[in-house]
Amino acid sequence: MEIKNGKLILEDESTQDEKPKNSSKIYFFILAIVALLATNAYYAIRYKNLGKQVEVLNSEKNQLEIEIDRIEAELNRVTAENLELATSFKQEHDAARELITELRSQLDENPNISQDDLLRTQQEIRRLRLLVEQYSNDLEDLRAENHQLSIEKDDLQSSVNTITERVDELEQENTGLEEMVKSASVLKVSSMSITPQRINDGEQSDAETRARRTDKFRIHFAIANNSLAPTGEHTIYYRVTEPSGNLLTNGDLFKVNNEEIQYTQATIIDFQNDGKQYSIEWIPKEYKFQKGTYTVILYTTESVLGRASVILK
Secondary structure (H helix, E strand, C coil), X not given: CEEECCEEECHHHHHHHXXXXXXXXXXXXXHHHHHHHHHHHHHHHHHHHHHHHXXXXXXXXXXHHHHXXXXXXXXXXXXXXXXXXXXXXXXXXXXXXXXXXXXXXXXXXXXXXXXXXXXXXXXXXXXXXXXXXXXXXXXXXXXXXXXXXXXXXXXXXXXXXXHHHHHHHHHHXXXXXXXXXXXXXXXXXXXXXXXXXXXXXXXXXXXXXXXXXXXXXXXXXXXXXXXXXXXXXXEEEEEEECCCCCEECCCCEEEECCEEEECCEEEEEEECCCCCEEEEEEXXXXXXXXXXXXXXXXXXXXXXXXXXXXXXX
């Protein structure tokens, strides 16, 4: 027993009063420990989730960098395959390059990138992808257009070549026709003969066959009718060759088919396509006729007109 505050307290009663107080303290400590454990668990879970979130953000950032590299590689490929055409779209190309540089700078300068930053960067990358796709499509369209123009150019050149070939053929045909007309329009003799003559007193002429008595040649010829031949005056050149084969000439020249040759003498006739007979008188100066065969060839400036020979005894 124990006297306390003037009261007699039995030992069993004192013990019974202290037990509830000790139980309350124990409950308080248990609650505090539980609260501390809960707080630690909360922060542990929070930091764990935050670490995972940072890891996810970094992974997405790496994916964005890979996507930028892929788009830049596509830009380089398209440009390299179309070097000659790329200059026509330089503005689009430079805009894509500038955006790539800007996106890389944003990613490199922001190591702790946020989700909002990633979303904005993803939107810019989509814009970059569309820009490169448009650049590639424009180059493809231009290449297709150039290819079509090249085909049309080849077709046009083929048509021009065909026309040129046809023109050449027509020119050749025309030249051939002109040559045929020219050939058909030249004068040709229908008959030709040579009469040696002796000049008598009173300038009368008699036919002669002996060389020593011959003073001149009279050349008779008729020109065949030819409706294609131009009428009017024509110059007739003639060449006289003596028995030894020498040409009797003073050195005078004329052109036949643009070739210069010597001739003996020339005369002018009036051709009217009427079958008229013509006569040329040749009297040599300071030349004595010799025995043998003499040949006379008549010419115009286009061709040989005719020939004939005579034998002097």
